[in-house]
Amino acid sequence: MGRKDAAGIHGSPVDQYRKQIGKQDYKKAKKSLKSTKAAHDLKKSSTPVKDTVLIVLTGLCAVVGLYFILYWYLNKEAVLDDV
Structure with a gap:
């Protein structure tokens, strides 16, 4: 039981950092995809x-x-x- 408490509830700081970077990259990719799609639709229509x-x-x-x-x-x- 001592090991669970030592590891922390949310994981190690490295894992938390990787999750944050992944979320930021996902948001950037999503915005980029939206803007590219909007530009394509405008050009097409x-x-x-x-x-x-x-x-x-x-x-x-x-x-x-x-x-x-x-x-x-x-x-x-x-x-x-x-x-």
């Missing part, structure tokens, strides 16, 4: 060229849609005037 093309295509679709609606409306009036 949004590119300036892709966003620009998407905005131009959306605007073009809106103009073409408006053109067809006006063409249909004006063509309908022209057909009614001819009858």
